[in-house]
Amino acid sequence: MTSLRTRLLVWLLGGVVLLGAAGAWIVYRNALAEADAFFDYHLRETALLLRDQPVQYMLGPAIPPGDADYDFVVQVWSLDGILVYLSRPHAVLPAITTLGFSTASTSEGRWRVYGVQAVTRVIQVAQPMRVRERQAADLALRTLVPFALLMPLLAILIWFAVGHALRPLQRLTQLVKTRKETALDPLPDARLPTEVQPLVSALNDLLQRLGAVLERERGFMADAAHELRTPLTALHLQMSTLARAGTEAERADAMARLSAGVQRAIRLVEQLLALAQQEPRVGSERAKLRLDELARDVVAEMVPVADARHIDLGICASEPATVLGDAQALRTLIRNLVDNAVRYTPEGGTVDVSAMASAPSQPIHAPGGVGQAGSLLRVVDSGPGIAEQERSRVFDRFYRQPGTSPPGSGLGLAIVKSIADAHGASVALNSGLAGRGLAVTVSFPPG
Amino acid sequence: MRLLLVEDDSMIGEAIRTGLRRDGFTVDWVHDGDAAEEVLRTQPFDLLLLDLGLPRKGGLQVLQRLRARHETLPVLIITARDAVSDRVQGLDAGADDYLVKPFDLDELAARIRALLRRKSGRTAPQVEHLGVMLDPATHRVTREGRDIALSPREFALLQLLLERPGNILSRAQIEERLYGWGEEVESNAVEVHIHALRRKLGADFIVTVRGVGYRVRPAA
Numbered sequence: 001m002t003s004l005r006t007r008l009l010v011w012l013l014g015g016v017v018l019l020g021a022a023g024a025w026i027v028y029r030n031a032l033a034e035a036d037a038f039f040d041y042h043l044r045e046t047a048l049l050l051r052d053q054p055v056q057y058m059l060g061p062a063i064p065p066g067d068a069d070y071d072f073v074v075q076v077w078s079l080d081g082i083l084v085y086l087s088r089p090h091a092v093l094p095a096i097t098t099l100g101f102s103t104a105s106t107s108e109g110r111w112r113v114y115g116v117q118a119v120t121r122v123i124q125v126a127q128p129m130r131v132r133e134r135q136a137a138d139l140a141l142r143t144l145v146p147f148a149l150l151m152p153l154l155a156i157l158i159w160f161a162v163g164h165a166l167r168p169l170q171r172l173t174q175l176v177k178t179r180k181e182t183a184l185d186p187l188p189d190a191r192l193p194t195e196v197q198p199l200v201s202a203l204n205d206l207l208q209r210l211g212a213v214l215e216r217e218r219g220f221m222a223d224a225a226h227e228l229r230t231p232l233t234a235l236h237l238q239m240s241t242l243a244r245a246g247t248e249a250e251r252a253d254a255m256a257r258l259s260a261g262v263q264r265a266i267r268l269v270e271q272l273l274a275l276a277q278q279e280p281r282v283g284s285e286r287a288k289l290r291l292d293e294l295a296r297d298v299v300a301e302m303v304p305v306a307d308a309r310h311i312d313l314g315i316c317a318s319e320p321a322t323v324l325g326d327a328q329a330l331r332t333l334i335r336n337l338v339d340n341a342v343r344y345t346p347e348g349g350t351v352d353v354s355a356m357a358s359a360p361s362q363p364i365h366a367p368g369g370v371g372q373a374g375s376l377l378r379v380v381d382s383g384p385g386i387a388e389q390e391r392s393r394v395f396d397r398f399y400r401q402p403g404t405s406p407p408g409s410g411l412g413l414a415i416v417k418s419i420a421d422a423h424g425a426s427v428a429l430n431s432g433l434a435g436r437g438l439a440v441t442v443s444f445p446p447g
Numbered sequence: 448m449r450l451l452l453v454e455d456d457s458m459i460g461e462a463i464r465t466g467l468r469r470d471g472f473t474v475d476w477v478h479d480g481d482a483a484e485e486v487l488r489t490q491p492f493d494l495l496l497l498d499l500g501l502p503r504k505g506g507l508q509v510l511q512r513l514r515a516r517h518e519t520l521p522v523l524i525i526t527a528r529d530a531v532s533d534r535v536q537g538l539d540a541g542a543d544d545y546l547v548k549p550f551d552l553d554e555l556a557a558r559i560r561a562l563l564r565r566k567s568g569r570t571a572p573q574v575e576h577l578g579v580m581l582d583p584a585t586h587r588v589t590r591e592g593r594d595i596a597l598s599p600r601e602f603a604l605l606q607l608l609l610e611r612p613g614n615i616l617s618r619a620q621i622e623e624r625l626y627g628w629g630e631e632v633e634s635n636a637v638e639v640h641i642h643a644l645r646r647k648l649g650a651d652f653i654v655t656v657r658g659v660g661y662r663v664r665p666a667a
Contacts, residue, residue, distance in 0.1 A: 032574060044647070099460045136497070226527055229527040230456055233456075233548040233549035234456065234458035234459045234462060236550070236551065237459060237462030237466060238458070238462045240462070240552035241465045241466045241468055241552070244466060244552075246469075254465070257458070257462065260458065261458050264458065
């Protein structure tokens, strides 16, 4: 039952029926109480009246045969217990009576009995209770019937009232339904019921955030397309020079350049992919991870690349440090940092990677290093470093330092920043080994 | 023909330089706007190939400064910025042509030839003088309809001399426009090339003006 209209109808009608039934019950109870008082009075009056009459009178036919509605039964006994009078033969009344009011159960139902003693006899007037019950039920029914008759009318009224009340919602539905998927302007929230208002403003809020994300994506797409042009231009030109190469030496040279160009295009696409994958991952798949182990994995993986460039790559300090994060993303972060360092450090240089628990002033030497402290990852190289005034810009997508060789994708540090942000970590750039080179420090919050 | 290439991407720059050199151009290459300004101020070039997105000083700024000095040097912009507004801006700033990346090396060379042709006031792509016909696009030289085989350097020298027939070029001027930076110039290189040309085109085709330089024999 998902229709609001049906639900409201059922609830309201059900409520009305229930209330009607309760009302009828109360009316019935009240009517019964009133009937009790009324008939008790009559029972007593009749008995007292008979007490004051001579017996002869009673034996005569003068006694009113009794209103069928009242259904009174009168019995008179002499003092010695002989039944001297019975107004109507009635099946199973108690043969003896208590004086005053009493209620007797018989096989014909319950009877109300009033007994009184005269000088020479005992008089008992009795009436079946069902007379009273019937009367009370009649009254209750009379109250309930109009109610019942009005029920369908009420149902129709509710149906239309609810429909009318829901019309703004239908308008809104229509509005959202016919909306173009590119239209992200807020929904109009004027003339909306107060109950729907929060939903619309929440939707508008979502639309706005969606718009911001889309805008960013669009900007990223434009940037990416633009950036792809550079390596593709290079490839195109390198192809031409290869085609024009006359001598074998020229051919070999052109082939080597073309191959480098292809490598660069591949790298750019990979980096773009890494960044694109990073964006929607924010906050997903968090687990407690050992930063030092991740760093060790990445360093092991990068050693061949470093060896090829005669760069001394290694872990210089490592202690158990935990972070809460996404293993794949963190590996990408570390790989980008190490890759950058290895790439831009001149041959024969050094790249040191360290992972440790931060805030060494705190006593955090608990087993496993799981304390309230965060973790630090540091990659230090002996390369050319990044000038102070460039440091704030190198995190921008596609920003490359002037004169950087080999030309990078301009995305490495942007990826690092994006992953760090998603983990609530900060990235700091400082001077590296012996005042030269670059030191990148990523500080993770306590995990 | 000596060209200055201003391009910050090392791969693109390398490929353009290699390709254009094969086409017989002398190509010098700088990587940023500041360096471009510096060499433009001090050295002669026949054409400027200018990227717009340059570090340190943007290509447009380099171009505006160049035009502010009333330099008539032909400028061909090569850039990834392809919006109409970018092209308009580039051409209005004083560029003679605009080529959007990625472009074809052949097209680049053709546009360079067209600009050089316009600069020398000619409309026909081929240069003809006293029965010698030079085609810059195909690098063919004919004399009275017969093909003459020239080395790239000889071709460049002949082209230079035919640019303004009758105009005298000093040895220093020829060296400057024939050799890029870092190219070893033998002290008698120009004489060697002149000698070769005379051998192939006729001894009187190139005239020595003693103490001044060389020129092609003017049409009678």
